[in-house]
Amino acid sequence: MLELIELYEECEHSLQRARSGPRERVSGSRAIGISLREDVVTARADILGVLASWAGTVAEARNVTGPGRRDVRELVRFLADNLDWLLGPATAGDFTSEIIEVSAAARRAAHPDPVLRTALGVCPAPDCHSTLYSEPAGSRTTGHHRIRCDAGHDWPPRQWLLLARAGARLPLTSHAGAVA
Ligand SMILES: [Zn+2]
Incomplete structure (x- = not known):
């Protein structure tokens, strides 16, 4: 809240x-x-x-x-x-x-700019059926991303593997280091 x-x-x-x-x-x-x-x-x-x-x-x-x-x-x-x-x-x-x-x-x-957001699937939080997105975090040039859903669940990088196992289509190929 x-x-x-x-x-x-x-x-x-x-x-x-x-x-x-x-x-x-x-x-x-x-x-x-x-x-x-x-x-x-x-x-x-x-x-x-x-x-x-x-x-x-x-x-x-x-x-x-x-x-x-x-x-x-x-x-x-x-x-x-x-x-x-x-x-x-x-x-x-x-x-x-x-x-x-x-x-x-x-x-x-x-955050009206949808171009910067990438839909990753459905948020795996209990009872949440919102769309999960990755979006740039901080400066747009750093390449850092945050992942959250439309309902407000924020998924820190340490949980991204969990998301991947839950079926989210994570854009990890170019940011694989962020998962470790
Ligand atoms: Zn959610």
């Missing part, structure tokens, strides 16, 4: 890159111009909406005070504090599927 903060900020950076003209803060501004990509704006709003909605649910059900502000970090911190309850039988299914959904949408919005 902490990844949501990262994604939220990636969306914000993506908006800042897209904007021409003088810099202004994105948050709190409604007059943000027509150059903004709608999917990014929507993804950010959806992250906040889902987090705030669950914070409200928790606050009401547990009779505690939720975050006073609609701030992504405060909301995530509050939800993390109540994660045991959220992952209880009454809410776990809805909560996790909504978090996964907004994460995936934000990731697609923040």
